[in-house]
Amino acid sequence: xxxxxxxxxxxxxNAFMFVxxxxxxxxxxxxxxxxxxxxxxxxxxxxxxxxSTLYIGALGATYAIMNFLxxxxxxxxxxxxxxxxxxxxxxxxxxxxxxIMGFANSVWLLxxxxxxxxxxxxxxxxxxxxxxxxTEPAERGKAFGMTGAAFGFGFVxxxxxxxxxxxxxxxxxxxxxxALAGLNFIYxxxxxxxxxxxxxxxxxxxxRANPFGAVKHFSKLPHVSWFLACAGIFFLAHxxxxxxxxxxxxxxxxxxxxxxxLSLGLVGVGAAIVQAGLMGQALKRFGxxxxxxxxxxxxxxxxxxxxxxxxxxxxxxxIPLNALGGVANPALNAxxxxxxxxxxxxxxxxxxxxxxxxxxxxxxxxxxxxxFYFTRPESSIHFAGAAFLLAAILTAVSLIPFQRGxxxxxxxxxxxxxxxxx
Numbered sequence: 001x002x003x004x005x006x007x008x009x010x011x012x013x014n015a016f017m018f019v020x021x022x023x024x025x026x027x028x029x030x031x032x033x034x035x036x037x038x039x040x041x042x043x044x045x046x047x048x049x050x051x052s053t054l055y056i057g058a059l060g061a062t063y064a065i066m067n068f069l070x071x072x073x074x075x076x077x078x079x080x081x082x083x084x085x086x087x088x089x090x091x092x093x094x095x096x097x098x099x100i101m102g103f104a105n106s107v108w109l110l111x112x113x114x115x116x117x118x119x120x121x122x123x124x125x126x127x128x129x130x131x132x133x134x135t136e137p138a139e140r141g142k143a144f145g146m147t148g149a150a151f152g153f154g155f156v157x158x159x160x161x162x163x164x165x166x167x168x169x170x171x172x173x174x175x176x177x178x179a180l181a182g183l184n185f186i187y188x189x190x191x192x193x194x195x196x197x198x199x200x201x202x203x204x205x206x207x208r209a210n211p212f213g214a215v216k217h218f219s220k221l222p223h224v225s226w227f228l229a230c231a232g233i234f235f236l237a238h239x240x241x242x243x244x245x246x247x248x249x250x251x252x253x254x255x256x257x258x259x260x261x262l263s264l265g266l267v268g269v270g271a272a273i274v275q276a277g278l279m280g281q282a283l284k285r286f287g288x289x290x291x292x293x294x295x296x297x298x299x300x301x302x303x304x305x306x307x308x309x310x311x312x313x314x315x316x317x318x319i320p321l322n323a324l325g326g327v328a329n330p331a332l333n334a335x336x337x338x339x340x341x342x343x344x345x346x347x348x349x350x351x352x353x354x355x356x357x358x359x360x361x362x363x364x365x366x367x368x369x370x371x372f373y374f375t376r377p378e379s380s381i382h383f384a385g386a387a388f389l390l391a392a393i394l395t396a397v398s399l400i401p402f403q404r405g406x407x408x409x410x411x412x413x414x415x416x417x418x419x420x421x422x
Contacts, residue, residue: 016143019130022087022192024150025184028158032173032180033098034264035159035257036166038247043170044107050375053247055107057368059114060243064360066118071353074126079202083130084194088185093120095181102174118357129348132337133195141288141334145279145327149272159268163261170257224348226405227336230398232355234296234328237303237394239363244371244387251375252384253312263315270323275330282327288334289406295328296399303392307385332402339409367391 037059041052078086093116101113127147135143162173249255249263282291302322309315333352340348367387373379374386383389 016131016134016146019087019127019192019195020146020150022091022184022188023127023147024153025180025187027150027153028180032158032162032165032177033101034242035163035246035261036170036173038250039166039170039257040101040104041107041110044104044110049247049250050372053244053368053372056247057243057364059110060239060364060368061361062111063114063118064357064364066115066357068354068357068361070119071357072351075129075348075351075353078126078129078196082194082196082201083126083133084188084192086126087130087192088188090120090126091181091185091188093117095178095185098174098178098181102171102178128333128337128352130195133200137334137338140337141283141291141331142280144330144333144337145275147330149276149279153268153272157265157268159261159264161261163256163258166257166261223339223405223409224336226401226408227332228352228355229401230296230405231329231332231336231352232359233394233398233401234299234332235356236359236363236366237299237391237398239360240303240367240387240391243364243367247368248371248384248387249312249315251371253315255312259312263319266316266319267323270320271326274323274326278324279327279330283331288331288338291327292331292335292402293399295325295331296395296402298322298325299328300392300395303388303395307388307392309385335405335409 037056038049038052041047041055041059042049045052045055047055074086074090097113097117097120100116101110104110104113128144131143131147132140161176165172165176245264246260249260253259255263279291282294286294298321302318302325305318305321306315309318336348336352367390370387370390371384374381374383
């Protein structure tokens with residue numbers, strides 16, 4: 001594989017914005033389909049909203065299994081051949097996934113689409129490796145916050161637009177998403193430069209380019225492994241949103257696709273404001289370690305509040321608090337990236353993506369299973385917030401490996417004020 005003229009272009013100060021826009025468009029396309037997934041599953045399977053929770057969980061697990069298997073492969077390939085070709089291949093496959101799901105005439109074609117999307121799901125992790133290439137360690141927390149803001153931008157407009165389109169036809173958002181993915185591919189093909197210099201690349205090693213090899217490699221590095229464990233548990237807890245939010249709000253609050261889209265849009269607004277506007281201030285005031293710590297704590301509290309919210313309007317009061325917890329993931333990513341060599345950033349992001357995917361294999365089944373068990377008519381205890389309560393507990397548990405990671409890196413993780421630790 002060789003670099004094209006566009007990929008050998010020397011990246012300048014605008015290279016960072018190229019990948020931010022790529023992530024924003026990609027997440028916009030992904031966000032479009034979220035409000036209509038339950039409706040399409042119910043239509044194709046001729047099943048109730050409660051029964052659809054199991055299918056939705058299985059769809060999420062299908063995506064996660066493929067992403068778990070292929071994430072480290074794509075991460076290691078990006079360390080060998082560069083970030084640009086991996087990003088473009090991922091975006092193209094994502095567009096194909098949307099078309100398959102849009103034309104699906106059975107639930108099983110939805111599973112095929114999710115499998116392809118899982119294979120190409122390295123877009124976000126490869127984008128993070130790209131960011132690590134073009135930023136200094138001290139700036140990565142803020143930079144990762146910008147990728148999070150781009151993710152939030154997609155959820156501001158994607159679910160809202162998807163909700164409105166879904167009111168006309170549940171398949172319309174899939175075709176709109178495919179079109180956006182196509183535009184994203186064209187954009188990247190013409191203007192996205194390569195970020196990884198030839199001298200910083202390394203040979204592809206199949207022993208490390210798989211989820212077990214990558215995790216085994218980093219497990220021998222305690223200064224990285226504890227943070228990876230924290231991130232893995234944190235990911236597991238947060239599968240509650242993609243796996244249950246749409247059907248949970250339909251069951252508990254009788255929300256329509258438009259209501260679901262608007263609520264997710266507000267989540268996106270909050271994430272964009274916090275990660276683009278407040279992330280830098282949080283890092284400056286608290287440092288990377290404390291920012292991650294406070295973000296995890298805020299997430300645990302907000303998830304608990306979601307679990308006990310009895311009416312829909314209360315949810316809208318909790319969403320801004322939950323948004324403040326959005327500083328946790330960029331700060332965690334910055335901590336891991338800082339203690340990882342430049343020629344292994346792709347492998348790190350691939351390992352992180354695999355842990356995320358491992359969580360997504362079991363998370364949707366666990367979370368949607370909890371929702372199903374406690375909302376079925378014959379359940380002796382009826383509690384629609386059970387999945388969010390479980391997520392709050394898991395988030396609190398993630399603080400244990402986080403603290404161990406801080407201890408393992410004493411002196412190696414200076415905060416912005418020159419101190420270490422929380």
